[in-house]
Amino acid sequence: MLRTFSQLLGEDRFIFYRYIGLTVLYAVLCGLSMVLLAMLLAQVLHGKHDQIITFLLLMILCIAVCWGLRRVVEQKGIQVGITVLSGARLRLGEHVASLPVGWFNQKNSAQFNHIVSQGMMAVAQLPAHVFTPLITSLITPIVIVVALFFWSPILGLMALIALPIFAFIFWLSAKIARYTDATYQENFAQTSQRIVEFAQAQSVFRAFNGEGNSRRFLDQAFDRQRRSAFKLIMLSSSAAVLNTWVIQIVSALLLILTLFGLTVTPFDQILLSELIATVVLLVLLCRFIEAITEVASYSEVLRGATAQLAAIQAIFDEKALAEVSVTQTLVDHSICFKDVYFSYDQESTQVLQGLNLNIASGSMTALIGASGSGKSTVAKLAARFYDADQGQVTLGGVDVKQLPYAQLTTQISQIFQDNYLFAGSIADNMRIGRSDANEAEMLAVLTQVGLGEMIADLPDGLNTLVGEAGARLSGGERQRMAIARALIKDAPILLVDEATAALDTQNQAIICEVLNRLRGKKTILVIAHQLSTIRAADHIAVLHQGSVVEQGTVTELSQLNGHYQHFVEKSHHVQGWKITGSMQAEV
Numbered sequence: 001m002l003r004t005f006s007q008l009l010g011e012d013r014f015i016f017y018r019y020i021g022l023t024v025l026y027a028v029l030c031g032l033s034m035v036l037l038a039m040l041l042a043q044v045l046h047g048k049h050d051q052i053i054t055f056l057l058l059m060i061l062c063i064a065v066c067w068g069l070r071r072v073v074e075q076k077g078i079q080v081g082i083t084v085l086s087g088a089r090l091r092l093g094e095h096v097a098s099l100p101v102g103w104f105n106q107k108n109s110a111q112f113n114h115i116v117s118q119g120m121m122a123v124a125q126l127p128a129h130v131f132t133p134l135i136t137s138l139i140t141p142i143v144i145v146v147a148l149f150f151w152s153p154i155l156g157l158m159a160l161i162a163l164p165i166f167a168f169i170f171w172l173s174a175k176i177a178r179y180t181d182a183t184y185q186e187n188f189a190q191t192s193q194r195i196v197e198f199a200q201a202q203s204v205f206r207a208f209n210g211e212g213n214s215r216r217f218l219d220q221a222f223d224r225q226r227r228s229a230f231k232l233i234m235l236s237s238s239a240a241v242l243n244t245w246v247i248q249i250v251s252a253l254l255l256i257l258t259l260f261g262l263t264v265t266p267f268d269q270i271l272l273s274e275l276i277a278t279v280v281l282l283v284l285l286c287r288f289i290e291a292i293t294e295v296a297s298y299s300e301v302l303r304g305a306t307a308q309l310a311a312i313q314a315i316f317d318e319k320a321l322a323e324v325s326v327t328q329t330l331v332d333h334s335i336c337f338k339d340v341y342f343s344y345d346q347e348s349t350q351v352l353q354g355l356n357l358n359i360a361s362g363s364m365t366a367l368i369g370a371s372g373s374g375k376s377t378v379a380k381l382a383a384r385f386y387d388a389d390q391g392q393v394t395l396g397g398v399d400v401k402q403l404p405y406a407q408l409t410t411q412i413s414q415i416f417q418d419n420y421l422f423a424g425s426i427a428d429n430m431r432i433g434r435s436d437a438n439e440a441e442m443l444a445v446l447t448q449v450g451l452g453e454m455i456a457d458l459p460d461g462l463n464t465l466v467g468e469a470g471a472r473l474s475g476g477e478r479q480r481m482a483i484a485r486a487l488i489k490d491a492p493i494l495l496v497d498e499a500t501a502a503l504d505t506q507n508q509a510i511i512c513e514v515l516n517r518l519r520g521k522k523t524i525l526v527i528a529h530q531l532s533t534i535r536a537a538d539h540i541a542v543l544h545q546g547s548v549v550e551q552g553t554v555t556e557l558s559q560l561n562g563h564y565q566h567f568v569e570k571s572h573h574v575q576g577w578k579i580t581g582s583m584q585a586e587v
């Protein structure tokens, strides 16, 4: 937790440590005030008037310092919170910006969004609202235990033994609650997802006349949520009861022990000093128990915020791509994969297994293979969405890891499946491709992708707003905008996923036309799904389970009677191979 706070605060972390130091000092002084009160009480009961003034003055001084310090601690706690909200979001944002592009999937983006909004708010409130009372409630009993040792070593020892017992019980109940809470949250999220899905997929359900059956998923999710909510209630309440029982049992034992000395002695023989000691000990013990109970109540709040801190820490733990600043000289625009191994995460199997592939500068290479064989992964590694686990990916003879990010991005244009349009105008979106593109250049490229007429009909032309994620455009128009954006960038290397064109036949034709026009002028790596594209390629590489099993020209591969031929001939029988009916007709 301290590590996460330090990382969030960066160079401002000293304000956090200063706040923690002041809070500990405040807590010790609070405990001392209690001890001084008990000592003053003893002096009063003993009638030692000369000492009373000394203890009274000491106690007043201690309380006065506590009051002053409390104000400072509050201010510093709020200052830490404000710094978390202002600087830490930026720090987390900077870290996220340095992560591989591949990290930005739907799940991670949604979680990041949640963390910078609600999560940061919960974390920012921790110092002032949780840390101060929690640290005070933890330190006060320790000061009191030390004082108890002076009054009664046996009671001191009992209280000392009680502390780890309390700590264990709080830890145990927090663990139970954390487990049930996590299950409940997961089921809750799944139910929400199902509800949205149920609403969004109404047209499909109704088209298949299956609304009744479709409720099955929703009902199952509700059922799981209901069961986990019941479990959460049962276990959370049991954990809370367990806390209270243990505190009460141990407290009762301590009180019984305190009173024991009094009861074993005949009443007429009770020494005044013993009576006084007992009263003082009771005062101290009550404060001790009260503080421990406060710890229990704050541990719940802390647990909620700890989950947010853990999520923040998980993002900080994501390895950033090593960034270099020296611009490199590229010998050409070739791409080369040398013995590349790659898996998306440590638990999953290796997607690329010793992949070797040479894409010559200015050539067009078609990647083909069964669904899941790793074609998109190859393209993503070329664009350095991820780094290879082993082996090397080079661009123009230079390892992509040695290329500054700015240099790499100027080299590559991508037409991938998940193209995002921003909520600005058509021109704004085009200028993401090339910031200095003028209107004539934009219109020329937009016309190439078949959007010329549409834009001419729009009253605001290029200044027409496309809506959130391009929502005011049709699916096909969005794809064509994304293709135009990639083309206006005019980078020497073009990575294309032909499945992008699957939205409509017009887009397929556009992709085909783009590839024909750019062939020989740029290095093109295309994840090919059309036989016409495969035939037009200078080089074809067949991927199977993460490695290139066959490569060469169409003629060479046709003569081999191997994977490629098998792919073409058996495509309509083999599940998962991406080939269209029209392709088969052409074979």
Ligand SMILES: Nc1ncnc2c1ncn2[C@@H]1O[C@H](COP(=O)(O)OP(=O)(O)OP(=O)(O)O)[C@@H](O)[C@H]1O
Binding pocket: 105, 344, 345, 348, 351, 369, 370, 371, 372, 373, 374, 375, 376, 377, 378, 578
């Ligand atoms: N972001 C990801 N996280 C984890 N695994 C992934 C991720 N993306 C792809 N994979 C897995 O990696 C393997 C290869 O996927 P990839 O998309 O590269 O295959 P592909 O040949 O392009 O498939 P397709 O033709 O269906 O698009 C698959 O098993 C897939 O499940």
